Amino acid sequence: MATTAGRHTVPTPHVPASPAPVAHRPVDYVWAVARISLGWVFLWAFLDKLFGFGFATPAAKAWVNGGSPTTGFLKGTGENALGGFFSGLAGQAWVDWLFMLGLAGIGTALVLGAGLRIAAAAGTVLLLMMWAAELPLTTNPFMDDHIIYAIVLIGLALAAAGNTLGIGRWWSQTAIVQKYPVLK
Known part of the structure; x- marks a missing residue:
């Protein structure tokens, strides 16, 4: 205790104020729903390719059953402008692993709302590579859903x-x- 002019003062501990509730604007909710929805697109692609639920991947071609998650798409690019490069990657174990880890990681980050910078960068690279594998596009000179995503x-x-x-x-x-802001 400190003494000041015959009086005793007791220092009060500093208690940080609890953060004020954040007021979200309607547009924040639109972005949040878009984030969760796009995250589900990535997670669903991962799950369907992993287990073969029969939507885009039949059970017999599921990754858990020995199928390759990249073969179907990449082998189908052989006639395209960059088809030689991309079809050569089809079915390689390292490509399958990178693709599946990318789908799972990007989807999880988006659904949770953490690591959006890395998810956006990785997702953009993945989507641009898928777009490039399909060149030339058949329905538009350059724009498709990969670019929009x-x-x-x-x-x-x-x-x-x-x-x-x-x-x-x-x-x-x-x-x-805080130490590595790129992880935001």
Whole structure:
């Protein structure tokens, strides 16, 4: 205790104020729903290729049953402009692993709302490679859903869409993200 002019003063401990609730704008919820929806697109592709639920991947061609998640798509690019390059990657174990880890990681990050910068960068690279594998496009000179999804991914990261209906705000305050902001 400190004494001041015959009086005793007791220092009060500093108690940080609890953070004020964050007011989200309607557009924040639109970005959050877009983030979760696009995350589900990536996660579903991963799950269907892994287990072969019969939507895009029959059970016999599931990765758990010895199928290759990249062969069907990449082998079908042989006649395209970059088909020689991409069809040569089809079925290689390292390509299958990178593709599946990418789908799972990007999807998980988007659904949770954490690591959106890395998810946007990795997702954009993956989507642009899939777009390039299909060149020339048959329905449009250059634009397709891969490009649209890549633009949305970048928008999600720039809008900090993980902060609404996600763990983005908490994630950005963790020690590792404070040390390495690229992980936001």
